[in-house]
Amino acid sequence: MPIKTCFxxxxxxxxxxxxxxxxxxxxxxxxxxxARTKTFLMDEGRQWKLERGEVTEEQFHAEFCEATGKTLDIxxxxxxxxxxxxxxxxxxxVLHQLKSAGMRLVLLSNTSVTHLRFIERNFTVLExxxxxxxSFEAGALKPDDHIYExxxxxxxxxxxECFYTDDIEAYIRKAETFGIQARLYTTTEKLITALRELxxx
Numbered sequence: 001m002p003i004k005t006c007f008x009x010x011x012x013x014x015x016x017x018x019x020x021x022x023x024x025x026x027x028x029x030x031x032x033x034x035a036r037t038k039t040f041l042m043d044e045g046r047q048w049k050l051e052r053g054e055v056t057e058e059q060f061h062a063e064f065c066e067a068t069g070k071t072l073d074i075x076x077x078x079x080x081x082x083x084x085x086x087x088x089x090x091x092x093x094v095l096h097q098l099k100s101a102g103m104r105l106v107l108l109s110n111t112s113v114t115h116l117r118f119i120e121r122n123f124t125v126l127e128x129x130x131x132x133x134x135s136f137e138a139g140a141l142k143p144d145d146h147i148y149e150x151x152x153x154x155x156x157x158x159x160x161e162c163f164y165t166d167d168i169e170a171y172i173r174k175a176e177t178f179g180i181q182a183r184l185y186t187t188t189e190k191l192i193t194a195l196r197e198l199x200x201x
Contacts, residue, residue, distance in 0.1 A: 003181065003200045004157040006098055007133075009166035010109035013185045014125050015085045017115075025080035030068045040067060050112040053136035057114055082118035087125060090188035095128045097201060107132035108151050108164065110141045142166075143174035152178060163200060165191055 011017050019042065020034075027037040041047050046063065049055045055063075061074045098105060107129045109116075113136050120126055133151045140146040155162050159179035166172055167185045175182040183194040195201040 001158065001160045003103070003163045003198055004161040005104040005106060005155045005163070006200070007106050007108040007151055007155075007162060007164040007175075007180070008095075008129075009164075009168075009171070009185065010107055010111055010119070010126075012167040013088065013165060014091060014107075015087055015119060015123060017085045019084070021084045022081055025083060026064075026077065029072060029076050029080045030064060031070070032068070040064075047112070048141065050114065051110055051135045052141055053113075053139050060114075078114050078118075081112075082114050085115070085119060085122070087123050088188070091191070092125060092128075094188060094192060094195070094201075095125070098195075099128060101201070103200065104130050104156060106130060106151065106154055107134070108142075108147070108166075109133070110135040112136050142168075142171045145174075148175060148178050148180075152180075163195070163198060165194075 008014055023034050023037045023041060026041060027034045030037060046060065050060050057074070057078065061072065061077055064077060065072050095105060105128055107126065111134050116134060131154045133147060133154060135141045135147060138147045138150045152159055152162070160181065162180045164172070164175045164180050164182040165185040166182070169184055172182040172184050181198060183191070185191055192201060
């Protein structure tokens, strides 16, 4: 079936990011070591709760204030958590080509409201998306079934008419179980090759 909708992951596809930098930044705000910050944020799951929409930014902030015993500025914490991205410039022309070809472009990303808003403020790449599916709004992280079901509800076509690219193999494999034509993202050159093989470009 011809492809009508293209789903794109955000992190390390549309924009690159560094969890290490996030821990460094937050450690600087909290006065903690990077190791303690990583444990509190990542290993104990607080970042994933934020990305699933289980806690708000305000609750996230309150947990850090309580743990540090400090009155942290919420905007400082937001910026520390989100100033970790840089644009994947190579993919932008591909998105423009797809738009010109009449493809529907939809974001499909595990992300938090904090990260999404930062990217919206600092880059224009999300303006090329016709719709978006985010984990914090869907209440589920890839590879949970629910986030793919939400994505397909926004596809405006059949699963077999959808293309999806992501840099994580497990997320690609799960998409394929829904009948989506999915390819692992490694480089933009290989993505272009895959899109040509599927007669999308």
